[in-house]
Amino acid sequence: MQKIEIHTEYIKLDQFLKWIGVADTGAMAKVIIKNGDVYVNGNQTLERGKKIKKGDIVEIKNIGIFQIV
Structure with missing residues (x-):
């Protein structure tokens, strides 16, 4: 699982x-x-x-799993 850091309150899924x-x-x-x-x-x-x-976990089929931090 990769950790992806965001610096805003949220990010839209397509972005x-x-x-x-x-x-x-x-x-x-x-x-x-x-x-x-x-x-x-x-x-x-x-x-x-x-x-x-x-705190959200995003899984993309055949790509990977990402945790938002």
């Missing part, structure tokens, strides 16, 4: 995917999320604007 280099563009992030490949705290999410906060 998070771009931040960590999984998606090059917002459109690519949207496709990854809409395909059902992203889980936040164990729950599949299809919301690209979902707020990711410190």
Whole structure:
């Protein structure tokens, strides 16, 4: 599990995917999320604007697991 540090209260899920280099563009992030490949705290999410906060665990299928710190 990789630890990813954020310096704000939250980051939106699509922005998070771009931040960590999984998606090059917002459109690519949207496709990854809409395909059902992203889980936040164990729950599949299809919301690209979902707020990711410190303490959350984001799992991306075939990519990895990330803890927000």
